[in-house]
Amino acid sequence: MTENDLDASALKSNYIRDLIAVDTASGRFGGKVQTRFPPEPNGFLHIGHAKAICLDFAIAAENHGVCNLRFDDTNPATEDVSYVDAIVEDLAWLGFEPAATFHSSDYFEQLYDWAELLITKNLAYVDDQSPDLIADQRGGFGQPGVDSPFRSRPITENLELFRKMRAGECAEGSRVLRAKIDMQHENMQMRDPVMYRIRGESHYRTGGDWPIYPTYDWAHGQGDAIEGVTHSLCTLEFSDNRELYDWYLAQLPLPGPAPYQTEFARLELTHTVTSKRQLKELVTAGVVDGWEDPRLPTLRALRRRGYPASSIRDFCSFIGVARTNARHDIELLESFVRTDLNRSSLRRMAVLRPLKLVITNWPTDTSGAPASDFRTLTNNPENEGDGTRTVPFGKELWIEHDDFKMEPPPKYFRLSPGREVRLRGGYLITCTGALLDDDGTPLEVHCTYDPLTAGGAAPDGRKVKATIHWVEAKTAVDATVALYDRLFTTKVPGDATGNPLDDLNEHSRELLEGCKLEPALRETVPGEVVQFERLGYFATDADDPLLFHRTVGLRDEWAKLEKRAKG
RNA sequence: UCGGGGAUCGUUCAAUUGGCAGGACAUCGGGUUUUGAUCCCGACAAUGGAGGUUCGAGCCCUCCUCCCCGAACCA
Numbered sequence: 081m082t083e084n085d086l087d088a089s090a091l092k093s094n095y096i097r098d099l100i101a102v103d104t105a106s107g108r109f110g111g112k113v114q115t116r117f118p119p120e121p122n123g124f125l126h127i128g129h130a131k132a133i134c135l136d137f138a139i140a141a142e143n144h145g146v147c148n149l150r151f152d153d154t155n156p157a158t159e160d161v162s163y164v165d166a167i168v169e170d171l172a173w174l175g176f177e178p179a180a181t182f183h184s185s186d187y188f189e190q191l192y193d194w195a196e197l198l199i200t201k202n203l204a205y206v207d208d209q210s211p212d213l214i215a216d217q218r219g220g221f222g223q224p225g226v227d228s229p230f231r232s233r234p235i236t237e238n239l240e241l242f243r244k245m246r247a248g249e250c251a252e253g254s255r256v257l258r259a260k261i262d263m264q265h266e267n268m269q270m271r272d273p274v275m276y277r278i279r280g281e282s283h284y285r286t287g288g289d290w291p292i293y294p295t296y297d298w299a300h301g302q303g304d305a306i307e308g309v310t311h312s313l314c315t316l317e318f319s320d321n322r323e324l325y326d327w328y329l330a331q332l333p334l335p336g337p338a339p340y341q342t343e344f345a346r347l348e349l350t351h352t353v354t355s356k357r358q359l360k361e362l363v364t365a366g367v368v369d370g371w372e373d374p375r376l377p378t379l380r381a382l383r384r385r386g387y388p389a390s391s392i393r394d395f396c397s398f399i400g401v402a403r404t405n406a407r408h409d410i411e412l413l414e415s416f417v418r419t420d421l422n423r424s425s426l427r428r429m430a431v432l433r434p435l436k437l438v439i440t441n442w443p444t445d446t447s448g449a450p451a452s453d454f455r456t457l458t459n460n461p462e463n464e465g466d467g468t469r470t471v472p473f474g475k476e477l478w479i480e481h482d483d484f485k486m487e488p489p490p491k492y493f494r495l496s497p498g499r500e501v502r503l504r505g506g507y508l509i510t511c512t513g514a515l516l517d518d519d520g521t522p523l524e525v526h527c528t529y530d531p532l533t534a535g536g537a538a539p540d541g542r543k544v545k546a547t548i549h550w551v552e553a554k555t556a557v558d559a560t561v562a563l564y565d566r567l568f569t570t571k572v573p574g575d576a577t578g579n580p581l582d583d584l585n586e587h588s589r590e591l592l593e594g595c596k597l598e599p600a601l602r603e604t605v606p607g608e609v610v611q612f613e614r615l616g617y618f619a620t621d622a623d624d625p626l627l628f629h630r631t632v633g634l635r636d637e638w639a640k641l642e643k644r645a646k647g
Numbered sequence: 648u649c650g651g652g653g654a655u656c657g658u659u660c661a662a663u664u665g666g667c668a669g670g671a672c673a674u675c676g677g678g679u680u681u682u683g684a685u686c687c688c689g690a691c692a693a694u695g696g697a698g699g700u701u702c703g704a705g706c707c708c709u710c711c712u713c714c715c716c717g718a719a720c721c722a
Contacts, residue, residue, distance in 0.1 A: 109674070122722085154721095220648085222650085223649080256720055268718050277720035289715080295719090314722095315717080316714095323651095400659090400661085404660095404715095406660090408658075408672090412658080415673090422684080456680095460685095544681090549682075613684085615682090635684065636683070637683040
């Protein structure tokens with residue numbers, strides 16, 4: 081996080097910053113602010129997590145506090161060390177370094193001791209009923225629950241049974257430890273929630289040490305308290321858990337003031353999904369090619385697609401935080417990506433759908449072959465320091481199919497018979513005709529060039545309405561370019577039918593083979609993002625130097641006009 | 648049905664805490680331009696509804712409507 085990010089975000093007020101100001105004024109935590117990012121290692125980080133990460137780290141940094149990473153690993157059935165590694169990696173890529181890394185499993189021993197304490201205080205009991213029975217007894221919305229027959233079990237018996245559970249002497253699912261709160265409570269979370277369940281699975285960190293595992297509720301607040309967290313930020317769906325969070329902490333001898341939980345709305349974006357379940361479905365159903373498919377909103381996918389981490393951070397700090405369920409336009413994220421890349425990326429020329437262009441009056445050299453020529457082009461008009469490069473030019477060039485039309489529609493400024501346009505950084509050329517196939521599709525465009533316009537400017541000051549990009553044919557490098565579009569056609573996937581897969585965009589990826597690149601593009605480093613002039617930003621694949629992913633297209637007025645004309 | 652949370656331009660976030668409703672994205676129009684990009688200028692456009700308190704209400708009160716979350720031994 082840079083100083084600028086801090087300044088920019090500090091300007092925006094929000095209710096969380098307001099709360100902290102109140103706490104600072106009252107001295108509730110002695111002026112301390114500490115947060116944590118608590119992912120469960122059972123999936124990959126996505127753009128939604130980025131919002132939470134940016135918030136957690138920003139709140140801590142603004143207040144001279146720290147933010148830790150804590151793996152919330154209380155469920156061995158779904159968690160894996162491979163996710164731990166991936167999360168660490170993605171977090172670092174996003175640009176954040178936790179002050180320390182912890183695991184909920186670090187606290188299993190302490191949690192166990194505290195559970196015995198609750199039993200001793202007659203605030204917890206061992207229940208021998210089945211999950212179904214326990215669920216039935218919990219009641220429903222508006223209907224109170226009923227007490228378990230085991231609720232009045234004597235303390236000594238609870239202690240004895242709990243120790244048996246811990247010793248591995250009880251079958252999986254045979255009994256649980258529950259907090260003794262209130263089965264009639266209006267908040268369902270408070271109806272004697274389960275604290276421990278028996279699980280046979282081996283834990284990726286504690287192995288077979290523990291036959292019992294704490295639930296989220298019994299672990300989370302205590303982990304916060306042990307680490308010295310002051311402000312525990314989480315998403316809205318945990319609002320009802322807050323009362324339980326506070327209840328548990330109130331029963332325990334904590335080392336310091338109890339942390340408290342504040343909720344905020346999770347990030348949702350149009351035309352995509354951000355729930356772990358739905359993301360997983362896309363991967364397992366083979367809709368996309370794994371978790372790193374550039375069409376996914378996972379952090380590793382966005383990275384592969386060329387989204388700068390800074391643009392994601394800027395986006396997150398800009399959208400701020402609220403309690404309103406909101407779905408941001410994906411266009412907003414893309415505008416941050418463009419702003420970032422416009423400043424930072426080198427300009428290059430590439431022709432995606434090549435059409436041969438022949439300059440009929442191009443000179444020959446002494447041997448009778450077409451003369452060779454080199455043009456100088458600016459690497460990045462937004463940054464003079466990036467300098468210039470030389471690009472080979474010659475008699476035969478590739479231009480974009482879209483940049484020539486036999487019969488130009490209204491407002492079309494590009495090449496057509498009789499028209500003069502500029503080849504960017506090259507010459508002014510005038511179209512004299514074209515070879516067509518039987519369908520009328522252009523096969524080859526013929527032009528003459530004006531030798532006095534080297535560099536692209538006419539000495540007589542005449543103007544042309546269009547500048548098009550080009551790649552010299554003999555030196556062109558062949559490459560594959562992947563064009564990406566929205567993964568879903570609708571703003572809210574599955575809104576109509578309940579199943580996002582019904583709204584899949586069949587054309588979310590288009591692979592173009594045989595694209596023509598200028599030679600300098602051979603030198604890009606893996607992962608580098610460049611601008612293909614007039615087309616968009618493209619990221620070199622991490623493994624294949626001749627595969628480019630379209631990060632995002634340039635804004636395109638002509639495409640808009642065309643679309644409008646078509647109705 | 649009960650509990651919790653929410654509702655401000657098309658979208659989203661603000662509104663100095665009761666004092667001229669502002670920004671960004673999107674859209675539309677114009678200017679600059681060797682990228683129909685960038686940049687610059689301009690326009691459009693909102694307080695869910697009904698009452699009440701007040702000199703004054705997006706903000707306070709009452710009622711209503713609509714939306715989201717909650718009944719895993721998931722997190």
